[in-house]
Amino acid sequence: MPIFDRLAVFSPMFTAGVVTLAGLSLTLFPVAKYEELLREKNYMFLNSNLWTFTLLCLIFFEAGCLIAVNFIKKIRVPEMYRSELLNARWVAIVKVVCLVAILATYLKLWITISNIGIGNSLAAFVGNSSLSITDYRKIYDESLSSSAISWIFPFSFVCFSWGLWEIVKKNDKFLTSLVLLGYLGMVLQSLLSQTRGSLLLILGGIFLIYFSQMLDRGKISHYRLLVYVFLAVSIASLLFVLIDLRRGGLLTTSTGFSTTLVGYFVSEFNRLALILEGDLSIPNNGQQTYAFYNLLYPPLSSKIHLLNFGDILGFKQGSYSSAWLESFYSIRRAGLNENFNWYTIYGSIFSDLRWLSPLWFLGYGLLSGFFWKLFLLKNGIGLAVYPWMWITILTWWGAFNVLISSPDTFLIVFFGVVISSLKSISFKQRS
Numbered sequence: 001m002p003i004f005d006r007l008a009v010f011s012p013m014f015t016a017g018v019v020t021l022a023g024l025s026l027t028l029f030p031v032a033k034y035e036e037l038l039r040e041k042n043y044m045f046l047n048s049n050l051w052t053f054t055l056l057c058l059i060f061f062e063a064g065c066l067i068a069v070n071f072i073k074k075i076r077v078p079e080m081y082r083s084e085l086l087n088a089r090w091v092a093i094v095k096v097v098c099l100v101a102i103l104a105t106y107l108k109l110w111i112t113i114s115n116i117g118i119g120n121s122l123a124a125f126v127g128n129s130s131l132s133i134t135d136y137r138k139i140y141d142e143s144l145s146s147s148a149i150s151w152i153f154p155f156s157f158v159c160f161s162w163g164l165w166e167i168v169k170k171n172d173k174f175l176t177s178l179v180l181l182g183y184l185g186m187v188l189q190s191l192l193s194q195t196r197g198s199l200l201l202i203l204g205g206i207f208l209i210y211f212s213q214m215l216d217r218g219k220i221s222h223y224r225l226l227v228y229v230f231l232a233v234s235i236a237s238l239l240f241v242l243i244d245l246r247r248g249g250l251l252t253t254s255t256g257f258s259t260t261l262v263g264y265f266v267s268e269f270n271r272l273a274l275i276l277e278g279d280l281s282i283p284n285n286g287q288q289t290y291a292f293y294n295l296l297y298p299p300l301s302s303k304i305h306l307l308n309f310g311d312i313l314g315f316k317q318g319s320y321s322s323a324w325l326e327s328f329y330s331i332r333r334a335g336l337n338e339n340f341n342w343y344t345i346y347g348s349i350f351s352d353l354r355w356l357s358p359l360w361f362l363g364y365g366l367l368s369g370f371f372w373k374l375f376l377l378k379n380g381i382g383l384a385v386y387p388w389m390w391i392t393i394l395t396w397w398g399a400f401n402v403l404i405s406s407p408d409t410f411l412i413v414f415f416g417v418v419i420s421s422l423k424s425i426s427f428k429q430r431s
Helices: 012-026 031-039 048-074 088-116 119-127 134-142 154-168 172-191 198-217 222-244 256-265 267-277 320-333 344-376 382-393 407-430
Strands: none
Touching: 012 031, 012 048, 012 267, 012 344, 031 256, 031 267, 048 267, 048 344, 088 154, 088 172, 088 407, 154 172, 154 198, 154 382, 154 407, 172 198, 198 222, 198 382, 256 267, 267 344, 344 382, 382 407
16 A cells, blocks of 8 residues: 555544544534533534535645645655665764753753742642632743743754654664653643643654554554554543643533533534624734734744734734633623633634635645655655644644644744754765
């Protein structure tokens, strides 16, 4: 079976289709039961605007992917970028960058703990903090507000991804130790943040890298992969429940498990329905921060005014922390259950671009298809960047639903290119 067919389950086309169609199917949840659990009116059931807009965006995304994949057939991938041409020098470089990433990861962890206090940090890990989750998140976000450490997560993500690629291909005990230690630091930082999304980013990247290689090498079948997917979803659900309990969420109340699951995985489309009707206005509505944050506020824009294109064009940037807090009030003003403030990527992008949103998804599809094809060709840049691109699609339904426009995406592409260039140089010097 050709590699393109074997790995199709990890393609942006397949992933986007599954995530979107699964979400749309949840809009058929029984109306009476939904309103009983969430105590809000159901606007999404058989909503023609919702289905039309969502499917239109999905079609444009799929078209962009296919255009990019077919265009890159004409591009010759240099041999020096192909991952099977490994040598001891390149593995040594991977070990060095992983070691640097480990130091940076634990430095960030130390800075965070120092800023929020050891007491609050320990309470966050064991789940008995005296602070509300809102107050805790304010303190946590302020502790990481410095742009001096904003590069650490994307840099570590790329470095540990490269390390994991090499471990799966050829086991190296020292490199394995480095990668495990690095991922442990990232997980601890995620737990300290008291958010579920950041943990999903890490675990999602590991899942794609490991199982795509196992599938590519014929070491597991598609049926076995389905079993692992089921296990991964089960573990993710368990983590979701545990983190909610640690945060003192709704699972600790009499409304319990059903309300929490329906609230997080169904209600977002009810919010999308109101956004499309104009009855729900989310924070930073129309300021293009959801659709084009990377372009309007690139790295260093806070230091170099000429790079702050958002301010130059008259847009209001706003902070993630303030937008997160304001989102609860927006939900309440719309007459919905304020405990659930997810609106899907479709709601976020519509708030900026309205019915021009499908064109944005076309561009997103072109970018995703580009890195997907490089990934299939085992191009170094594709191997470094596509795991993140895949995660940005996987999280369309969640709180971090426009990851593609986040500063992390820009930096991951940048670091992916830089580290792949180191690989290119190592092969050139060898030859």
